[in-house]
Amino acid sequence: MIDGFPPALVLIGGAVLAALLRGRPRDAVFLLAPLLTLWVVWQVPDGVIVTTEFLGYTIAPLQGSPLGRLFATIFAIVAFVATLFALRQAKWYELTAAHLYAAGAIGVCFAGDLITLFLFWELMVVFSTIVVWCGGGADARAAGIRYAIIHLLGGVILKVGIEGIKTHTGSIELQPIPLDTFSGWMVLIGVLVNVAAPPLSAWIADAYPKSSPTGSVFLSAFTTKTGVLALILLFPGESVLIPIGLFMIFYGIVYALLENDVRRILAYAIVNQVGFMVCAVGIGTELALNGAAAHAFAHVAGKALLFMTAGVVVYRTGENLCSNLGGLYRTMPVTAVCGIVGAMAIASLPLTSGFTSQVMITEAAMLEGTMAIYLLLTAASAGVFLYAGIRFPWLVFFQTGSGRGTQDAPWNMSIAMIVMAAVCILLGVFPGPLYELLPYSTEYVPYTASKVIFYLQLLLFSGLAYLLLRPWLQRSATVTLDIDWLWRRGLPWLWLASARLIEVVRERATREVFDLGRRIGARLLAVLGPYGALGRSWQIGTTALWVALMLTLYVMLYYV
Amino acid sequence: MSRRVWWGFTILLAITVLAELVFPVDGRLDVDGWFGYAAVFGFAAGMVLILVVNLLGRLLGRPDGYYDD
Numbered sequence: 001m002i003d004g005f006p007p008a009l010v011l012i013g014g015a016v017l018a019a020l021l022r023g024r025p026r027d028a029v030f031l032l033a034p035l036l037t038l039w040v041v042w043q044v045p046d047g048v049i050v051t052t053e054f055l056g057y058t059i060a061p062l063q064g065s066p067l068g069r070l071f072a073t074i075f076a077i078v079a080f081v082a083t084l085f086a087l088r089q090a091k092w093y094e095l096t097a098a099h100l101y102a103a104g105a106i107g108v109c110f111a112g113d114l115i116t117l118f119l120f121w122e123l124m125v126v127f128s129t130i131v132v133w134c135g136g137g138a139d140a141r142a143a144g145i146r147y148a149i150i151h152l153l154g155g156v157i158l159k160v161g162i163e164g165i166k167t168h169t170g171s172i173e174l175q176p177i178p179l180d181t182f183s184g185w186m187v188l189i190g191v192l193v194n195v196a197a198p199p200l201s202a203w204i205a206d207a208y209p210k211s212s213p214t215g216s217v218f219l220s221a222f223t224t225k226t227g228v229l230a231l232i233l234l235f236p237g238e239s240v241l242i243p244i245g246l247f248m249i250f251y252g253i254v255y256a257l258l259e260n261d262v263r264r265i266l267a268y269a270i271v272n273q274v275g276f277m278v279c280a281v282g283i284g285t286e287l288a289l290n291g292a293a294a295h296a297f298a299h300v301a302g303k304a305l306l307f308m309t310a311g312v313v314v315y316r317t318g319e320n321l322c323s324n325l326g327g328l329y330r331t332m333p334v335t336a337v338c339g340i341v342g343a344m345a346i347a348s349l350p351l352t353s354g355f356t357s358q359v360m361i362t363e364a365a366m367l368e369g370t371m372a373i374y375l376l377l378t379a380a381s382a383g384v385f386l387y388a389g390i391r392f393p394w395l396v397f398f399q400t401g402s403g404r405g406t407q408d409a410p411w412n413m414s415i416a417m418i419v420m421a422a423v424c425i426l427l428g429v430f431p432g433p434l435y436e437l438l439p440y441s442t443e444y445v446p447y448t449a450s451k452v453i454f455y456l457q458l459l460l461f462s463g464l465a466y467l468l469l470r471p472w473l474q475r476s477a478t479v480t481l482d483i484d485w486l487w488r489r490g491l492p493w494l495w496l497a498s499a500r501l502i503e504v505v506r507e508r509a510t511r512e513v514f515d516l517g518r519r520i521g522a523r524l525l526a527v528l529g530p531y532g533a534l535g536r537s538w539q540i541g542t543t544a545l546w547v548a549l550m551l552t553l554y555v556m557l558y559y560v
Numbered sequence: 561m562s563r564r565v566w567w568g569f570t571i572l573l574a575i576t577v578l579a580e581l582v583f584p585v586d587g588r589l590d591v592d593g594w595f596g597y598a599a600v601f602g603f604a605a606g607m608v609l610i611l612v613v614n615l616l617g618r619l620l621g622r623p624d625g626y627y628d629d
Contacts, residue, residue, distance in 0.1 A: 382609075458598040462602040462606035479627065
């Protein structure tokens with residue numbers, strides 16, 4: 001009976017039911033819904049399962065595929081672990097919104113056409129915005145509005161592209177879209193907004209840190225990785241994605257190294273890691289696409305773990321800035337160990353999930369013979385270790401700091417972090433089961449002595465550079481300008497400057513018009529007023545003289 | 561950072577390089593098979609990135625609360 005049931009509906013039903021319940025039954029529904037969803041995900045066979053008519057379109061809201069199943073699996077796992085993490089700290093409406101957000105992401109995984117994809121895409125936008133707002137306060141409200149504007153704009157661009165493709169080809173099937181039409185580019189741009197590609201990449205570092213310590217765990221998992229899934233489905237092998245991905249990689253490294261806010265570092269790290277995936281999709285070989293999918297899977301786990309540890313730190317200390325943290329390993333050992341595991345996973349250290357997935361991407365670039373891309377990706381791996389492998393754990397858990405006498409994570413948060421840390425290590429030590437789920441069959445062997453030694457040298461010597469030049473990266477309480485300066489400062493400044501200019505022009509024009517009116521009035525008054533030449537009373541004799549002169553003039557002109 | 565940690569880290573670095581004597585790195589390009597290539601490349605990449613970040617930090621850094629005014 002369950003065969004062919006849309007997994008997204010399980011989460012949606014669970015979220016609605018949980019909203020109607022109270023106390024332990026609600027907690028139970030919140031926890032069971034993602035687990036049931038995970039089971040249902042694995043009951044969906046390959047191929048189109050359901051088709052229906054919707055607004056004149058024949059859509060396929062349920063289509064099974066290995067790639068969709070892979071993404072849906074990690075989405076459901078993270079939804080469960082993040083729910084456990086948030087269960088006793090988050091408000092019920094935040095968890096409800098987060099589950100509906102996750103339902104959107106899982107719906108995209110099983111979408112069989114562009115319209116279904118778009119509908120679940122927008123479901124994500126709506127409920128992820130609510131998750132941002134659940135951060136509370138004016139900052140979260142403003143960031144949520146900016147987040148919603150950018151994603152709704154991306155949605156409009158995506159819809160324009162989809163309509164164009166429907167008009168020109170008559171098909172809304174999910175298949176690779178060539179970039180030889182305006183519509184194809186619109187779809188690509190719409191998807192790139194979700195993966196935080198330039199120039200609209202700043203929304204991620206703007207919005208995610210403003211959410212609650214629990215909400216940011218959900219936010220880190222779904223939006224960007226759903227975008228990666230869409231890129232794999234729609235634009236595999238599009239070479240334009242390679243420079244975009246490389247830009248994202250180095251942009252993420254630079255800003256993560258500059259940043260002082262603990263969750264903003266992680267937000268930029270998302271851009272950096274998604275850049276690897278975007279670049280791999282651009283390379284487009286089977287190994288590269290497998291690498292992109294595997295890295296998305298591994299990254300969801302690793303980044304959720306890091307956002308959990310950061311969430312615990314923020315929750316316990318109330319501090320967001322690294323410059324106010326430090327020394328927490330003494331008082332928060334569980335959080336510190338889990339944070340270090342997550343950091344090593346993101347830094348792709350051997351025996352962690354990041355290694356077994358990222359080496360596939362780097363090797364794909366090497367096998368393709370694109371030496372420059374290979375060298376840049378290798379340099380980027382060293383760069384990631386700088387901020388993720390050393391800087392993040394150093395600033396948060398070590399460096400000179402009091403530790404603030406705070407407690408470690410509550411039990412539910414601790415269990416969630418330990419589970420996700422175990423996932424990161426298991427994926428690193430036993431990557432075989434993950435490789436079996438990849439879209440293309442692979443015999444890839446990540447662990448050879450050569451690769452391990454190469455990456456250990458690369459990462460650890462990069463770490464040496466950091467330790468030697470650490471004073472150069474000392475951060476005070478500062479923010480780093482990003483592209484969002486344009487709409488957070490630039491546009492308001494332009495608006496105020498324009499308003500001031502208009503006001504000055506209006507005042508000047510008003511003054512000039514009044515002056516002109518006054519001068520004309522005075523002149524007219526001088527001529528037509530009671531004492532003017534034409535207005536004053538004339539004596540009868542003078543009038544008769546003027547009449548005689550005028551008549552004489554008329555007679556003379558008549559005979560000329 | 562304590563002297564003991566520095567020594568430990570230095571030994572770790574040395575082991576990763578010396579291990580190449582026993583397990584040569586199988587470079588696919590000419591240069592990446594050279595002895596200690598990844599160590600030099602990783603160190604150089606780290607240095608360059610830190611220098612770039614330092615410069616950009618001076619250029620793009622603003623006081624905290626810059627957007628709150």
